[in-house]
Amino acid sequence: MSNDLLEVDPIAGQGEIMEVSMGPHHPSTHGVFRMDVRLEGEKVVRLKPVFGYLHRNHEKIAEHGAYLAAIPYTDRLDYLCSMTNNWGYCLAVEKLAGITVPERAEYIRVIVAELTRFQNHAGLVGFLLQDMGASGTPLMYAFREREKVLDLFESLSGARMMCNYMRFGGLRVDATAAWLDEVRRLLPALPRFLDEFENLLRANEILMARTQGTGRLSRELAVSAGVTGPMLRASGVNYDVRKVDKYGIYDRFDFRVPLGDHGDVYDRYMMRILEMRETVKILEQALRGIPEGPIMDPKVRLRGLRPKAGEAYGRIESPKGELGFFLISDGTTNPYRYRVRPPSMINLTILEDMCLGQNIADVVVTLGSVDIVLGEVDR
């Protein structure tokens, strides 16, 4: 399983080349995503990802509307993690317009972002096992926990997934004391779920045999391809935007960044489980330290925000990787240029290199470990 591209002439190649389109309708491609795979027997000799089936003109729509109107659309980028998408965009606008965020709002932002990270990783691990054929049992356990987090989001912001919760300068509504107590009540159950999950599958020989050694990604290739997030850390590169940029108030929390050594699917799977444990630590600290206070910068006008002309790039560590928003303002109510740096798509560009020389069954597992959400890949 070398990482350099195999030079294979598909017409005069060795053996019989079969071209299979793992098409947009597929149970395991995590969305409408197509891969044109050339197989020699069961080994992959070429893989071309084809996406764009879910392109919805997000950037153009955001450029047409006001700054406030883009926030509900960012919910729908990576539709599983709407809170962190909101935060990325609000961070960019706050940098552009010079808005400060009160402390309580920062704490609540951290709490909901870490809850989002937890439910995203839980869902992903469940889907990874579903792709491997565990007929849905780990998926159901993961979703059981995810439901609890989504219920929390519903009682806070009104919607389970399309939360539309953050605003420039703070939050839309305050979190009540009752809500914070509910989060405190949920927290002890999370490590127990993680233990149960690990019990079910970590020492499972079949899982280990299928994931250790598949989809290897070397450090150099990961860095040069711009891969970020748990995929990068699984290849051994210590880069977490929360530690590098220290945006928000992340420098006040004590949490570790797990690193992998082999860069294969097993490492990525374990990265997410270890990150879930770190998330629980951050949540505990945030819930202990949250102050009272306002949740919104009073000087901000949400409607008709006209930031001064300039540009800003706001980035956060979303559960998938580094999610960035680049905004150019020309002084009017609409942004001149709005660009999203989608971590899923950039992580996806390296898929072929990871899959060459492996079986077609491994392609599905590797794709699952990249953690793509087509809403973000296609925007």
Add this chain to the structure above:
Amino acid sequence: MLGEGIIQGLLETARNFFGSYVEKDRLTTVQFPEERRPLPEASRNFPFLLYDGTDPDAGLRCVSCQICEKECPPRCIHIEKSKDKKPDFVGKMQAYPAVFDIDVSVCMSCQICVEVCPFDAIRMDTEFELSTTDRFGSLLYTKRELAKSNEYYRKIHPTEAAECDARRAKDVEDTKAKAAAAAAAAAAKAAQAKDPAAAPPPASSASTNGAAAPARSEVKENQ
């Protein structure tokens, strides 16, 4: 690799199987539509228009300022202002919407219209069983279908409704107080016209506007 991981997995599954008969946490299905979980108070689905009292036309709070139409991200609201005016809850003459359409098939339930409305006229409903068989006509909700009473709002969002009612009651009080002060000032002015030694009265119309404006900016912050 002696198979103990597999055995552990099997035991975990067996624990879930037997647990699903005894523990509630291990059987999380809600048998909709026979059982329904209560929705949290903050949940939102599609907007609706509020009216006070029992007459949807006379009590409609919307004054057709068209701010929600401008701010709606997918532009699903269509408003046509009326030509005549009717009194609002503090007695001031305001226009009302002759046509207020929301295309629910476009609306993305983002709640921005609720946030920007200065008149507490539009709020989010929690009703979600809205499917119809007619794709085009029945998903365009007109003013008639959107108008629901304040009583209904109190039922679905009690805390918000209570706070909204308190604020509007205060607005009414303030307006009455201002009107009384203005009347007193006018009477004083009339008395002063006969007696030039009395102090000039404060400007009455400016103070009425001044009382209403802080109420509206409070509305923006509190949402």
Add this chain to the structure above:
Amino acid sequence: MNAAAADQIFVTLKHWALVHTPASLQVLVSILLTIIPIIVIFPAIFALSVLLERKGLGRMQNRYGPNRVGPFGILQPIADALKSLTKEDIVPRSADHVVHYLAPLVLVGAAFLGYAVLPIGRNMVAANLDAGVLFFFAIGAATELAVFMAGWSSRNKYSLLGAMRAIAQMVSYEIPLILSSVAVVMMSGTLSTTSIVERQAHYTATLAHWNVFTPWGLAGFFLFMISGMAETNRSPFDLPEGESEIIAGYFIEYSGFKFALFFLAEYLEIFSISGLGITLFLGGWSSPFSFFAWIPSWIWFFTKLFTFILFFIWVRGTLPRLRMDQLMNFAWKFMLPMALIVILSAGIWRFLPAQSAEMAVVRWLVCAVIIAVPYVVLARALEQGKRIEKRTYRYAE
């Protein structure tokens, strides 16, 4: 009625019916009376096990299974049958129509033929062949042919992949399957299924002489069951119908009733392999303890069969799928040597003296060690070969 009469009730009924038919038709009626119960009962068990599977999997996944059609979803199999009967039968235009049509029929036919040699109760076997076990495995090979027919005739790359995988898997797992039953045949000295069961139906100190109570029998039983799971493409060996990769593998182009026939054939094979496993290792229709011997023999057989079905469902709900090359590795590098060692252990069992209780215990321990040590060695070797390890993770500074 007493226990013996209850045990032989079906035999008595058949004799009564034969007595009352004219002599010219007796052969035909006898054949029909033997075949029709098999054709009726095992598909009925199939319907029940489909329901049990969905409900069992559901409970394992913290949800109800189907519970809308009838109380507790009991009528769900009828709904499924109606659905598959009334669905449109789509055949791809470029498919080979004759082979496409015949594949499910051959599969179901071969699956049914396997029941001919299973003794369901005392004196209740359809065909008392002297070479019953051999007949069973010969028929098993026909099922592999049918799977390949299905995959090839569909003219679809996914189904071809599925068919190739299926053939490779089924052929590889035939070997441990047959070798583990060779041990039993060797010890029983006969290929006839009825004699194998009768030899296990004796009791010493209330415990029966089942083959599974011996170390070689226990190991052989596990090997047989694992190979049986692989033979019938059952999870975790269901790569040929790998739902998440090649969608449905060799029966991707089948719809409607033919799909239902494939499904039926898969479950019938599961029952027949379980039935053979019960016959060879678990003493067929005999009860494990002598004080339960009054329960009719056919009830014992079906009880054991249901236990197997539940175990299969349990395993399906837990384990992810093995990849193709890992499947092959497992079959050739682990199961095959273990099967040969089981035969060795069985032979040693035969020739060690066991007149007294201590010598019996010694014999048991010796044969167990002969199997356990290579098991550990092979397992470790397999782990090394695949470079599987328990890993620890470091954290950034």
